[in-house]
Ligand SMILES: CC(=O)SCCNC(=O)CCNC(=O)[C@H](O)C(C)(C)COP(=O)(O)OP(=O)(O)OC[C@H]1O[C@@H](n2cnc3c(N)ncnc32)[C@H](O)[C@@H]1OP(=O)(O)O
Ligand SMILES: O=C([O-])CC(=O)C(=O)O
C-alpha cells in the first residue's frame with residue numbers, strides 16, 4: 660500500500676542472522692533489510708542468499724519489508740533486485756538516486772523480475788534515497804519518476820560527505836535538503852522520510868530532530884537501532900488534548916457542511932475545511948500508537 664503510517668523504517672544488516680530472524684519484536688512500522696553499506700564487500704553474495712531465505716521463510720507478522728539494494732554503480736544491484744522480488748519483499752529502497760531515470764531503470768529490472776518469478780506486475784514498491792546535492796536538486800523529478808515510487812528519504816551521511824559539509828547536532832548542514840525533499844514529496848504526493856541518527860546514545864538530539872521533521876511535514880524517519888523506535892513513535896503520537904480537538908473538528912465540520920456553514924469555531928479556534936485532513940491524520944497517528952479506539956466522543 661503506497662500510503663500508510665510509516666513513522667519508523669529500521670535498517671538491519673542482512674549479513675547477521677541474529678538480526679534478520681525477528682526484528683518485528685521491536686515494533687517498527689517497517690524494516691529495511693540492508694545489502695548496501697552495512698554489508699562488508701566480501702559478504703555481498705552470502706547476504707543476498709540470507710535475504711532470499713529470510714523473505715521466503717521468516718514471519719515478520721505484518722511488518723512491512725523493504726530491501727536496500729546496492730548502488731547502480733556496483734556489480735551487485737541486478738542480482739539484489741532479482742533476489743528481493745523472488746523472495747517477495749514489499750519494496751526496494753534504491754540508494755544514491757541522482758535522477759528520475761535511475762528509478763525508471765530499476766523499475767524496468769523489477770518488472771522483468773516480477774515476470775520471471777510470477778509476481779504480480781506492479782506489486783513491488785520503490786523508494787529513493789537522496790544522498791547528494793544533485794539528488795536534492797532533482798528531488799521533484801525523482802518524486803514524479805514512477806507510479807511505484809512510495810517515497811523519498813534523505814540520507815545525511817552521504818549527503819554531508821558529498822557536500823563537503825560537517826554533520827552537527829544542530830543540523831544546519833542538512834536543513835536546505837530537508838526542506839527541499841519534504842516540499843518535493845508533498846508536491847508529488849509521495850511520502851518523505853528523514854535520515855538516520857547515528858549517535859545511538861544521544862536521545863536528546865534524536866527527540867529534538869524528530870520533533871523538527873514532524874513539524875516540517877515528514878512522515879517518519881530511518882532508524883538504525885531498536886532503542887530509537889519508541890522515542891520516534893512517542894514524538895509522532897498526538898496528545899489526548901490533540902486527539903479530542905481533532906475529533907471535535909471532524910464532527911463539527913461534518914455537521915455544519917450539511918447546514919452550508921464552511922467556517923466555525925472549535926475549542927476557541929477558527930477551523931475550516933482545510934483542517935479536516937490534518938485532523939484525520941491526527942486520529943490515524945493516534946490509532947497507530949494504540950491511543951485511540953475510534954470513540955469520536
Ligand atoms: C549510514 C547508513 O547507511 S545506516 C544503514 C546501515 N547500517 C545498519 O544497518 C546498522 C544497523 N544497526 C546495527 O547494526 C546496530 O544497531 C549497531 C551495530 C549500530 C549497534 O549494535 P549493538 O551495539 O548490538 O546495539 P544494542 O546493544 O542497542 O542492541 C540491542 C539489541 O538489539 C539488536 N539490534 C541492534 N540493532 C538492530 C537492528 N538494526 N535491527 C534489529 N535488531 C537490532 C541487537 O542485536 C541486540 O539484541 P540482543 O539484545 O538480542 O543481543
Ligand atoms: O539512508 C540513510 O539514512 C543512511 C545512509 O545511507 C546515509 O546516511 O548515507
Ligand SMILES: [Mg+2]
Pocket residue numbers: 696754790814816817
Ligand atoms: Mg548512504
